[in-house]
Amino acid sequence: MSYAYLFKYIIIGDTGVGKSCLLLQFTDKRFQPVHDLTIGVEFGARMITIDGKQIKLQIWDTAGQEAFRSITRSYYRGAAGALLVYDITRRETFNHLTTWLEDARQHSNSNMVIMLIGNKSDLESRREVKKEEGEAFAREHGLVFMETSARTAANVEEAFINTAKEIYEKIQEGVFDINNEANGIKIGTVSTPTNPSIGSNLPGGQSSNSCC
Amino acid sequence: MLEWRKFNFFELKQYGDQDAFSNILSDSDIVCSTSGNSQIILGDSCGFIHVFPKNFRDSYSFKAHNSITHCELSTQNNLLVTLGTDETADSLPEFKVWNLNKLNKSVPACVRNVKTNLQRATSLAVSENGLNLAIGFERGNLTLYKGDITRDKAKSVKNVTFGTAPIKGITFKQVGKISHLFVCSDSGVYLYTIHSRDKEIKNVLDTNGPNIATNCCWLQQSSNSEGYFMAGRDDAIYCYTPEGRAPCYAFEGRKVLIRWFRNHLLMVTCPIMENPLQTKPYTLTVIDVNNRFIVFTTQIEVISSVFVEFGTCFILTKNKLLYHLDEKDLQSKLQSLYKKNMYDTAVKIAKNNQYNDAEGLSDIFKNYGDHLYAKGNFSSAVEQYIKTIGYLEPSYVIRRFLDSRHTQYLTDYLQSIHKEGKASTDHTTLLLNCFTRLDRIDELKSFLENYRQNHFDIDVAISVCRKSCIDQALNLAKFNEKHNHAISIMIEDLKDYENAIEYITKLSYDDAEKNIMKYGSSLMDHVPQKLIVLLKKLCTDYVAKKCDESTIKEEEDHDIFTINYRNGGFIDDREQATPEDFIHLFGDSKRLIDYIEYLIRNLPTCSKVLYNSLIEHYLTLWKISLNPSNERAGLEQRLVELIKNYSQFYDSNHVLVLCQTYEFWLGAMLIYEEKKLYNLIVRHYLNTKDFPSLYTLCKRLGTTDPSIWLATLNGLKSCNQVPSSFLQETLQVIASEKLQSPLQVLNVLTSIDKGPNLSTVRSYFMQIFQKEDDFIRKDRESAEKYHSESEELKQNIETINRDAIEFRSSLCDACHQQLSFPSIFFLCKHSFHMDCIRSFSETEKDCMVCRKKNSQLLDMMHVQNESRNKNHVFQEKLENTHEQFSVIADYFSRGLFNKIVLLSDDEDENRERLDDINISRKNLPSRHVEKSLPNISEAKMRVEENLRTNVEHKAQLSEGRMRLQEQSYKLSKPVERQQVPQKKVSLPITQQREKQEIKAAYPITNNPFDDESDDDKNPFKDDANYDDKLNPFADTDEAEEVIVKSPPISANPFDDDDD
Secondary structure (H helix, E strand, O other): OOOOEEEEEEEEEOOOOOHHHHHHHHHHOOOOOOOOOOOEEEEEEEEEEEOOEEEEEEEEEEOOOHHHHHHHHHHHOOOOEEEEEEEOOOHHHHHOHHHHHHHHHHHOOOOOEEEEEEEOOOOHHHOOOOHHHHHHHHHHHOOEEEEOEOOOOEOHHHHHHHHHHHHHHHHHHOOOOOOOHHHOEEEOOOOOOOOOOOOOOOOHHHHHOOOO | OOOOEEOOOEEEEEOOOOHHHHHHHOOOOEEEEEEEOOEEEEEEOOOEEEEEOOOOOOOEEEEOOOEEEEEEEEOOOOEEEEEEEOOOOOOOEEEEEEEEEEEEOOEEEEEEEEEOOOOOEEEEEEOOOOOEEEEEEOOOEEEEEEOOOOOOOHHHEEEEEOOOOOEEEEEEEEEOOEEEEEEEEOOEEEEEEEOOOOOEEEEEEEEOOOOOOEEEEEEOOOOOOOOOEEEEEOOEEEEEEOOEEEEEEEOOOEEEEEEEEOOEEEEEEEOOOOOOOOOOOEEEEEEEOOOOEEEEEEEEOOEEEEEEEOOEEEEEEOOOOEEEEEEOOHHHHHHHHHHOOOHHHHHHHHHHOOOOOHHHHHHHHHHHHHHHHHHOOHHHHHHHHHHOEOOEOHHHHHHHOOOHHHHHHHHHHHHHHHHHOOOOHHHHHHHHHHHHHHOOHHHHHHHHHOHHHHOOOHHHHHHHHHHHOHHHHHHHHHHOOOHHHHHHHHHHHOOOHHHHHHHHHOOOHHHHHHHHHHHHHHHHHHOHHHHHHHHHHHHOOOOOHHHHHHHHHHHHHOOHHHHHHHHHHHHHHOOOOOHHHHHHHOOOHHHHHHHHHHHHHHOOOOOHHHHHHHHHHHHHHHHHOOOOOHHHHHHHHHHHHHHHHOOOOOOHHHHHHHHHHOOOHHHHHHHHHHOOOHHHHHHHHHHOOOHHHHHHHHHHHHOOOOHHHHHHHHHHHOOOOOOHHHHHHHHHHHHHHOOOOHHHHHHHHHHOOOOOOHHHHHHHHHHHHHHHHHHHHHHHHHHHHHHHHHHHHHHHHHHHHHOOOOOOOOEOOOOOOEOOOOEEEOOOOOEEEHHHHHHHOOOOOOOHHHHHHHHHHHHHHHHHHHHHHOHHHHHHHHHHOOOHHHHHHHHHHOOOOOOOOOOOOOOOHHHHHHHHHHHHHHHOOHHHHHHOHHHHHHHHHHHHHOHHHHHHHHHHHHHHHHHHHHHHHHOOHHHHHOHHHHHHHHHHHHHHHHHHHHHOOOHHHHOOOOOOHHHHHOOOOOOOOOOOOOOOOOOOHHHHHHHHHOHHHHHOHHHHHOO
C-alpha cells in the first residue's frame, strides 16, 4: 500500500486502561470485552487521509505493566506521536500520568506529539476522574486532550487522526526532520522511490545509558 | 507481575525407537543439527554427519570433517553446508558443500571445499536457493559468499562487520530478488540487504543494552504473516522485519533455542545461573502468540536440538533421547479451557483452528452463557446465548430467563431470535408479552413496524397486542391488511361499529363478504341501516371504496384506453354476493323485506331461497297484524301477487308449507291450483265447509279437469250437511262426463252419513239407466247388422260355389269403354281390357278394383299367421299382464288359435282362397268370435270387476300351458302317433263351445279349459285303444301321472297347430 507519510505512534499508560482496545477499535473497528494482557509490544497499522494525503499510521501498543517497562521503553524511540491513556474510572491511572510523561519525554524525541486520552467514557457511572481534571493536566503539560470510549468507539478515530494532523502540521511547519527516521516519520514509497540511507546515524548511545 | 496464561495443549512423549540414535551416535556428542527436505541432519563431535529420514531407521553417516561446528541445509537443491576443521594437523577451518541428492555408497558428493578465516566461526547460514552463504565469527565480522555455493568464485567473497560481539545468528530471507540477511549479536540486530551484485545496504534494526544477551534467533516461517526474524534475548523475544521493528514477546530466561511451530513460538530456556544439581535444568515453552498464552511448558533435561520437520516437532536431548511434541485434539483443549471458565479463549482457539462447525461453536457459547448466568452476569450471558441462536434450542435459554426479574434479558434474546428469523409464533408471543410487561411500548411499536425484518407471525402479534394495547393491534392489523383481525378488534374490543362498517366498505369484495358473514349479526344489532346499505351494495354492484379513489387518481395519468379496459374488466369480473347468505343476519322482517325487495328490483335473477324468505317474512308480518286493517289487506294483496306472478321464482313446496304454517290459505290454494293438486283444494274447502267456493272452483276447473268433480264427490263422503243442490250438480257432471261407474257413485252415496234423499240423486240414476239402455240397444243393433251381413256373405259364397256366374259387364272397369277382346273377367264381376289391366298392373291375376281390399285382407291374415307362430310373444304377454284372460280373449277374437291357410298365387287362386275361407268359417268359430268382439270387451270390463275370482282360472291355464310345453318336449314319437284320433275329437269340442258361447252370459264359463266333462273323448283315457307296449313310459308310475294330466292339453286349441 502506497502512502505519502508513515507515522509511528506509541500507546502508553497503566495496565488495563484500554490501550489494546483503543488500537483494536481503531484498526479493526471492533471491541473485545475480555481483557487480554499485552505481554511485550504489539502493533497495528491503518491508513488515514489528511489533507488529501494518504498517511499510514503504525501504532505500537505497549504492555502497561511496570515489569515490562524496560522492554517497552525501547519502543519510544522513533515514535512521532504518543497516546498517553488513563482510565477515567480509576484514579491511580491518572495519578501515574506524570511518571509516564516523564518516561516518554526522556526516551523519545522532543518533538513527539503526545495526546492525553481519558478512556472508558462510556462508564460514566463509575467515573473517578473528571473531564476537567484531564483537561487541566493536558493544559499544564502542553498535551492535546480527549475522552474516548473504545467500547462505543466514541472519539477513537478523532484521537488518532487529530494526533496525525498535529504531526502533519509540524511537518509542514518544518519542525520535524522528516529525513531522520528516528523521528518516527518516514516518507512514503510513492514520493521517494529510493529509501534514504539513514542506518548509520542512529542515536545509539542515547538509549544505552538508560536502564532502571 | 501478570504474565502469560498457561495451558497444557501439548504432551511431550518419548518417541518410538530410542536405540536408533544412541546406537548410531554411540559415545559422541551432538554438536550441530539441521533439518529440511524430510531429513534430520546431525553433526557429532567426531566429525561425522548423520542423516535421518522420516522413519529414523534408514539413516546414513559419513565423515565430513575432523570436527564439525555447524551445519546448514539449502533446501532448494538439497545442499548441505558443513563447517569444521580439516584433517590436517593444523585443523584449519573449512566449509564443505555436500550434494545430498548424489549419494555414493551413503556418502554424498562433496561439491566444494573452501578454507575460511582462521577466526572461530560462531554461526553459519545458507540461503534457501543456495546462492548466498554467510559465516559469522566471534569478533563480529562476517564472510559473505555470494553466487552459487557449489562453485568457486573467490571474487564474490565479502567481509562485513556488525558490531564487536560474536555473531550469534545469521538468517537469509529472500524477498523476490532481494536477499535480506539478518544478523544478530549481543550488540544488536542488523539487516544487510543485497539488492544486486553491487548494491548492498547495512541497516541497524536494534541495539541491545549491554546486559541483555542475545543468544539465538530464528526466522519465522509462516504463510500468513510476513515472517519475522526473531531474536531471543534474556528479557524477551524481539521480532523484526526488513522494515524495522515488530512486536516483542516478553518472556524471561536465557534462550537456548527458538523455533516456530504451527503458529506457536517454541523456545528452550535455561537458567542464567547454572545449577549442576538440577537434572532437568532446561525449560521447554510453547507460546500461542495470537492468543497470548502459553500452551505448553515443561522442565526438561539438556536439549541439544529441536526439529520442526515432517509436520511435527521433535526434541532431541543431549542424552540422545528423542521426544515428540503431541498436540492435543481440540475437544480436550476446549475442555481444559472450560474448566478454567475461559470461554472467550475457547471461542478464539476454536476459530483459529478453523473450527468452522457452527454447532460446536454454539456449544462453547452455551457453556459460556451458562457460566455467566451462574455468576449472575445475565446481560453478558444473554449476549452469549444470542450467539447460539440457530443451534441451541431456544427453550433452553428462555426457561432460564422466565423469571420476571429477567424479562429484560429475555426480551433481548427474543429480539435477536427474531432478527435471525428463527422465531416461532410462541417466541413472538412471548416477546410481545415481554414488551408489554416492561411497558416498552415504543420498542414494541418499532418492532411491529419493522415486522419485515423481524420475521414474526402477524396473527400472533395482533392477538398479543389485543390484550395490551388495542390501538397498536388495530394499526397492525390494518397495516398488514389482516382485515379479520382489524374488524374483530373494532367490533369485539372497541365496539366501534360505525368504523368497522366503514372499514368493511373499503375492503375488497371477498374480504367484505367474509367479514360480513362473520360479524354481520352484531353489526345488524348496532348499525342496521348502514349494514343494509352495504349489503345491498354487496349484492348488486360492490366496488371497494378505497380502490375507487386511488385508481381513479392513478388512471387520470394513464391513457384512456387502459382506463376503459380496466373499467370494463372490472365490471365484468366484479363479483356479486349471493344475497341469501345474508338473510340470516336480519332479525327484523321489515328490514329483510326491504332488502330483498331491493334486490329483486335490482338483480336480474334472484334465487328461490330469496323469494321463499321474502314470502316467509311477508307471512310473518301478515300473521302479526292480526286485526284486519289496511296493512293486513295490503300485505295479503302483495302476497297473492307474489305467489301468483312469481311462481317460477320460488320453491312452491317450501312456500306451501309456509302458507300452511302461517295459515295463509289464500296462498295455499293458489299454489295447489298451480300444482294441480285440486283434491287438496277440495279437501280444504270441505274442511272449512266453504261450499260456495268449492262450487265455483269446480265450475271453473271442471271444464279442464273433470276429475275434480269426482274428488268433490269423494270428499263429500266424509262431510255432512252438504247442500243438496251442490250434490246434484256434482252428480250431474259426473254422469255427463262419465267420470265414475254408477255402481261406485252409489257406493259413495250410501256411505255418506245421513245420506242425501232420493230426490237429490234420482235424476242422476235416471240418466244412468237411460244411458245404459241406449248402449244395450245400440249393441243389439250392431249385432243384428253383423248377423245379416254374414248371412249375406254366406249366401254369396254359396252362390259362387254352386251357381254359375254370369259375366255380364260390357264395360271395362278401368277405362269404362266397351269391352273388347282380349279381356279379363274376374269372379268379383269386374272386367277389364287385357291392355287396361296390363297398363295398370304387372300381373293379370288380381282384379285391379278389388286388389286393394284383397291385399289388405291378405296382409291381415299374414300378420295373424305370423303372430300365431310367435308363441313366445304370447307367453310373454301372458306373463307380463296381470289380466291373462283378456289376452287370451284377444287372441281368440283375432282368430289366432285357428288355422289359416294362405293361398299361393295359383291360376285359380281366387277360387281356392274363397274355398278355404269358407272351410275355415265352417270348421272354426273364428267368425263368431270376431262378431262377439264387443261382447268380449264388455266381458273384459266385467272381468276387471271380478278380477279376483278369476285368478285361479288363469293360474290353471298358465300351468296347463307349461305342462304342455314340458310334455311336448318330453313326448316324442308315441305322442305323435296318438294325434290322429285327437284331431277328430277337436271338432266336436269347438262346435260345442260355439253353442255354449252364444248362450252364456259370461264367456268365462265357456272356457275350454274348464270343460273337463269331455273326459270320455280324451284319447288318453281310452285304455282299450292304447297299446301299453307302445308307450315307453307305461311301466312307470311317472308316465301314468303324465298321461292322467294330459286331458286339458288335448283340449287345448294350440294342439291344432300340428298338421
